[in-house]
Amino acid sequence: MTQTEQIETYKYRTHLVVLGIILAVGLAPLLFYWLFYGQVTMVTPIEAKKLLRMPNSPAILVDTSPCDEFNSIHIDGAQNWPAAEILAVDSRDEVPKQFRDKTLLLMCNVGIASTSAAKYLIGMGLEKVMNVRGGTQEWIASVAGPKGDVFDRWIKESGEIVEFPFRQSPWHEQLLIVMGAFPIKISYTVLSLVPAIILWRSKSPELAALRWAMIFFFVGENWVCFTFVGIKIALHNRKKQMF
Numbered sequence: 001m002t003q004t005e006q007i008e009t010y011k012y013r014t015h016l017v018v019l020g021i022i023l024a025v026g027l028a029p030l031l032f033y034w035l036f037y038g039q040v041t042m043v044t045p046i047e048a049k050k051l052l053r054m055p056n057s058p059a060i061l062v063d064t065s066p067c068d069e070f071n072s073i074h075i076d077g078a079q080n081w082p083a084a085e086i087l088a089v090d091s092r093d094e095v096p097k098q099f100r101d102k103t104l105l106l107m108c109n110v111g112i113a114s115t116s117a118a119k120y121l122i123g124m125g126l127e128k129v130m131n132v133r134g135g136t137q138e139w140i141a142s143v144a145g146p147k148g149d150v151f152d153r154w155i156k157e158s159g160e161i162v163e164f165p166f167r168q169s170p171w172h173e174q175l176l177i178v179m180g181a182f183p184i185k186i187s188y189t190v191l192s193l194v195p196a197i198i199l200w201r202s203k204s205p206e207l208a209a210l211r212w213a214m215i216f217f218f219v220g221e222n223w224v225c226f227t228f229v230g231i232k233i234a235l236h237n238r239k240k241q242m243f
Contacts, residue, residue: 040131059103062079063079063107075153077150081096083108107135109137111134111135143164148164193214
C-alpha cells in the first residue's frame with residue numbers, strides 16, 4: 001500500500017470513528033430517555049388536576065414519598081403509597097384496596113422515584129397508571145394564583161392548610177422567557193447550519209467532524225420539538241382510551 005493510500009485509509013477510518021462518536025453521543029440521551037420514561041404515560045400537573053377534578057373521577061393522586069415526609073406535609077387530596085412499598089408488591093392482589101381499579105397518578109418530589117414505581121406497576125399488569133411530570137416541583141409551579149383549592153395547597157402534620165408559595169412573574173421576565181424559548185432558539189439552530197454549509201467540501205477530518213457536529217446539533221435541537229408534539233399526541237390518545 002502506497003503512502004497516499006495509507007493516508008486515504010486513515011482519513012476514511014477517522015471519518016467513521018468521528019461519525020460513530022457523533023451518532024452515539026447524539027442518540028444516547030434519546031435512548032436513555034426512552035428506557036426510563038418511554039414505557040410510562042406522562043401527564044403534566046395541569047392535566048392531572050383536570051382528571052382529578054372530573055365528576056366521579058376514578059383518578060387518585062398518589063404521593064410516593066416516604067411516610068414520614070408525606071406526614072410532615074403533603075398536597076391536599078393526595079394519598080400516600082411509598083415507592084419502597086410499591087416496589088415490594090409481588091402481584092396485583094397485593095395492591096391496597098383503595099388503589100385497585102383506579103387511575104393512579106403517581107408523583108414524588110421531582111418525578112424520578114414515581115417513574116420507577118409507575119414502570120413497576122405497569123410491568124405487573126396495571127394499565128391505568130400515569131406519572132406526573134416534574135413531581136411536586138412542577139406541581140407547585142402550575143398553581144394559577146396565591147389562593148389554592150384542593151390539590152393546590154399543602155396539608156401539614158397538624159392538619160393546618162397552607163398555601164403554596166406564589167409569585168407573580170413581571171412582564172419583562174415573561175418576555176425574556178418567550179424570547180429565549182422561541183426567536184433565540186430558532187436563530188441559533190439555523191445559524192448552526194452556516195459553518196456546516198461553509199465546511200461542506202472540506203476534507204480535513206477535524207473540519208469534517210465540526211461540520212457533522214453542527215448538522216447533528218441542528219437535527220437534535222429541532223427533534224426536541226417534534227418529540228414534544230409526538231408525546232403530546234400520544235398522551236392525548238392514551239388518555240382517550242383510558243377514560
